Amino acid sequence: MNLGYREIRDRFYSLGNDFRNDVSTSRLSGRLPKNLWLELCKAGLFSDEDLTNNYERIHFVAPALEGLCHAIQDGGVAISIISQVGLSLPALKEHGTSDIHKECLDGLLSGSEIIAFAITEKQGGSDAYALQTTIYDDGGDYILRGHKWNITNIPEADWVIVVARHFNSNNPLIVLVNTAWSGVEVTSPHSPVGMRSSPIGSIKFSDVFIPKEAILGHPAQGKSIVRKAFLRERILTPFPIIGCMAGLCERAVLYSCQRRISGTPIRKHQYIQKRITDVKINLESTRVLAYDALTKYIDGAESSLNSSVAKLYAANAFLNASATVMKIFGSHGYQVDDEIGHMVMDAVGASIAGGTEEVHRKVIFQQLLADTMRQERKHKASLPPVTLDVPPCPVN
Numbered sequence: 001m002n003l004g005y006r007e008i009r010d011r012f013y014s015l016g017n018d019f020r021n022d023v024s025t026s027r028l029s030g031r032l033p034k035n036l037w038l039e040l041c042k043a044g045l046f047s048d049e050d051l052t053n054n055y056e057r058i059h060f061v062a063p064a065l066e067g068l069c070h071a072i073q074d075g076g077v078a079i080s081i082i083s084q085v086g087l088s089l090p091a092l093k094e095h096g097t098s099d100i101h102k103e104c105l106d107g108l109l110s111g112s113e114i115i116a117f118a119i120t121e122k123q124g125g126s127d128a129y130a131l132q133t134t135i136y137d138d139g140g141d142y143i144l145r146g147h148k149w150n151i152t153n154i155p156e157a158d159w160v161i162v163v164a165r166h167f168n169s170n171n172p173l174i175v176l177v178n179t180a181w182s183g184v185e186v187t188s189p190h191s192p193v194g195m196r197s198s199p200i201g202s203i204k205f206s207d208v209f210i211p212k213e214a215i216l217g218h219p220a221q222g223k224s225i226v227r228k229a230f231l232r233e234r235i236l237t238p239f240p241i242i243g244c245m246a247g248l249c250e251r252a253v254l255y256s257c258q259r260r261i262s263g264t265p266i267r268k269h270q271y272i273q274k275r276i277t278d279v280k281i282n283l284e285s286t287r288v289l290a291y292d293a294l295t296k297y298i299d300g301a302e303s304s305l306n307s308s309v310a311k312l313y314a315a316n317a318f319l320n321a322s323a324t325v326m327k328i329f330g331s332h333g334y335q336v337d338d339e340i341g342h343m344v345m346d347a348v349g350a351s352i353a354g355g356t357e358e359v360h361r362k363v364i365f366q367q368l369l370a371d372t373m374r375q376e377r378k379h380k381a382s383l384p385p386v387t388l389d390v391p392p393c394p395v396n
């Protein structure tokens with residue numbers, strides 16, 4: 001970790017500290033903390049630059065998320081940010097036409113507009129490409145019909161990137177839709193138990209006219225656009241979790257010194273020390289895995305396995321750490337107005353969003369199998385080739 005990383009992290013920590021109250025209000029309303037969002041834009045967090053092999057950019061976003069979430073002690077805002085800067089903006093920049101850029105990038109980069117990335121459908125879930133949302137040809141343009149479910153940012157989104165099935169081919173098309181277009185209906189916001197500061201909801205498309213410019217990339221690129229977006233998401237997801245866990249760890253140490261039972265500060269009990277050291281071990285091991293995946297990603301090495309390991313581990317570590325800190329606080333932490341309980345629920349959300357643990361284990365195992373077979377083939381040139389059957393890793 002170089003000095004630049006620390007400086008960026010500390011800068012976003014200070015910025016986040018000023019908005020801690022806004023974020024707790026936002027958890028009650030289920031809406032984005034808009035003032036914080038605008039400040040993050042001013043601080044340069046939202047950019048359309050691709051993160052692939054982009055050392056400077058990713059070394060900005062990762063510590064920014066860590067510092068911010070350390071300060072605000074909340075996992076929700078980060079999932080909205082990652083949807084915007086990880087999943088959506090780079091795809092839009094890389095695959096949108098110059099007219100599309102003119103129409104939407106200014107608003108998105110200035111923070112006045114919000115974007116969502118929608119692949120999940122109610123019946124599909126982990127089988128992300130079991131798509132019913134379908135796009136039909138219409139004399140050179142297209143018509144979109146279908147429904148997306150449980151999508152981050154949708155209740156407040158101006159734009160949404162939709163992954164749809166082409167009626168006549170197996171390749172999904174990636175479509176940019178404005179939520180004000182005729183036939184688009186954003187249903188009422190969902191009411192999740194965690195990630196409360198990140199608005200989430202569903203969207204319906206009833207014969208929406210799609211101009212051909214709104215198709216991102218070539219039809220044959222659909223799956224590769226989605227794969228790259230998911231990888232960016234997985235690489236970034238552990239960093240806000242590291243920030244949340246750093247704050248939890250500090251609070252646990254301080255509380256163990258303040259809280260006295262039978263005249264003794266609870267820090268003196270070895271059982272309490274065990275709990276606090278477990279939180280620290282969760283934090284530091286997540287950090288190592290996250291940096292390792294990030295380094296491989298920046299170097300252009302195969303990082304799918306490592307990013308799945310880091311994402312899966314981070315979500316589990318977050319759940320362990322937040323539940324452990326709640327136990328240290330006892331009833332004092334078991335209150336709705338305390339951030340600890342919200343973070344327990346954010347941690348469960350983090351383990352579902354961006355692909356469940358089971359799905360990531362499949363990705364890890366398949367990659368491991370392929371790597372091992374490749375090694376084996378080097379030794380014994382006669383082994384049969386391996387056919388990979390890796391499920392697409394669902395987003396958010």
Ligand SMILES: Cc1cc2nc3c(=O)[nH]c(=O)nc-3n(C[C@H](O)[C@H](O)[C@H](O)COP(=O)(O)OP(=O)(O)OC[C@H]3O[C@@H](n4cnc5c(N)ncnc54)[C@H](O)[C@@H]3O)c2cc1C
Pocket residue numbers: 079083116117118119120122124125126127149150151152153195200349350352353354355356357358359394395396
């Ligand atoms: C906070 C949050 C934000 C989200 N944001 C977005 C978003 O912005 N855009 C978007 O498109 N989606 C989003 N999602 C949806 C998310 O991608 C899906 O919830 C996720 O892919 C899992 O699908 P599911 O919830 O339907 O679970 P299901 O697929 O129904 O899975 C149920 C259980 O079965 C297990 N399972 C499923 N398949 C297998 C298998 N093959 N082997 C073993 N076990 C299996 C799962 O691991 C899980 O435990 C979000 C979800 C959450 C919680």
